[in-house]
Amino acid sequence: ASDASVGDQVKHEIIGIDPGAGLMKQTAQALKDYDLKDWKLVEGSSAAMTAALDKAYKAKKPIIVTGWTPHWMFAKYDLKYLSDPKGSYGQDEQIHTVVRTGLSKDAPSAYAMLDRFEWTPEEMAVVMSAVADGKKPEEAAAAWVKDNAAKVDAWVKDLAQDNGKKLKLAYVAWDSEIASTNVVKTVLEQKLGYTVEMLQVEAGPMWAGIADGSADAMVAAWLPTTHQDYLEKYKGKFEDLGPNLNGTKLGLVVPSYMTIASIEDLK
Numbered sequence: 616a617s618d619a620s621v622g623d624q625v626k627h628e629i630i631g632i633d634p635g636a637g638l639m640k641q642t643a644q645a646l647k648d649y650d651l652k653d654w655k656l657v658e659g660s661s662a663a664m665t666a667a668l669d670k671a672y673k674a675k676k677p678i679i680v681t682g683w684t685p686h687w688m689f690a691k692y693d694l695k696y697l698s699d700p701k702g703s704y705g706q707d708e709q710i711h712t713v714v715r716t717g718l719s720k721d722a723p724s725a726y727a728m729l730d731r732f733e734w735t736p737e738e739m740a741v742v743m744s745a746v747a748d749g750k751k752p753e754e755a756a757a758a759w760v761k762d763n764a765a766k767v768d769a770w771v772k773d774l775a776q777d778n779g780k781k782l783k784l785a786y787v788a789w790d791s792e793i794a795s796t797n798v799v800k801t802v803l804e805q806k807l808g809y810t811v812e813m814l815q816v817e818a819g820p821m822w823a824g825i826a827d828g829s830a831d832a833m834v835a836a837w838l839p840t841t842h843q844d845y846l847e848k849y850k851g852k853f854e855d856l857g858p859n860l861n862g863t864k865l866g867l868v869v870p871s872y873m874t875i876a877s878i879e880d881l882k
């Protein structure tokens with residue numbers, strides 16, 4: 616079929632993101648599972664991946680990227696996931712909030728707010744899309760917090776102010792986590808008086824920072840599958856406060872103008 620040469624059309628390259636992302640490990644596994652020997656997974660960053668997607672899409676050229684939901688790219692472009700009959704990418708999972716042990720004692724109000732923090736992919740998409748449209752993340756977060764006062768108030772109800780206490784939130788520059796971390800920072804600062812520093816790191820150092828206590832919290836743990844290796848590596852050295860978002864998805868994503876439908880079609 617015309618797409619038999621899809622490998623040639625994209626130089627047998629899959630445009631990936633930062634090497635520490637679980638999505639990259641799962642994609643390397645998918646290449647093995649589907650026996651895609653002559654394919655190369657290109658490492659880079661979330662921003663480089665969306666830039667490559669934008670360029671190809673505007674030129675209506677074929678491209679295969681590692682993608683995930685929630686992500687603003689699904690609102691901006693007409694995209695589809697390649698089906699994954701062998702289940703290399705696991706099932707839909709959640710994003711969890713993970714904090715350093717001891718936080719509940721050191722910053723009880725922040726701990727309680729982080730424990731209550733939970734929102735939907737649609738709510739996250741509002742902040743993500745505003746950032747993708749050029750708004751500063753802190754402005755997009757502040758606007759969302761203002762527009763969703765009832766939900767935010769429930770996160771901080773009856774919690775004491777902790778004026779000026781410092782807090783460090785670790786995150787990786789994935790579009791979803793830029794959105795969620797900025798919203799959490801805004802709420803902790805505006806409603807509970809904390810001084811919040813955001814530490815942008817790779818996935819490994821994010822987990823390591825929580826485990827060694829150099830970071831207080833992160834809302835970027837993709838569990839149970841995607842960050843399984845980090846979960847095992849740091850077992851016992853963090854507290855998992857459970858999901859802050861349900862209904863994620865990961866996989867290979869292509870523009871809908873490409874006729875391939877499954878990872879099998881890349882053979």
Ligand SMILES: C[SH](C)CC(=O)O
Binds near residue numbers: 791
């Ligand atoms: C890229 S997803 C937001 C998370 C991950 O793959 O580690």
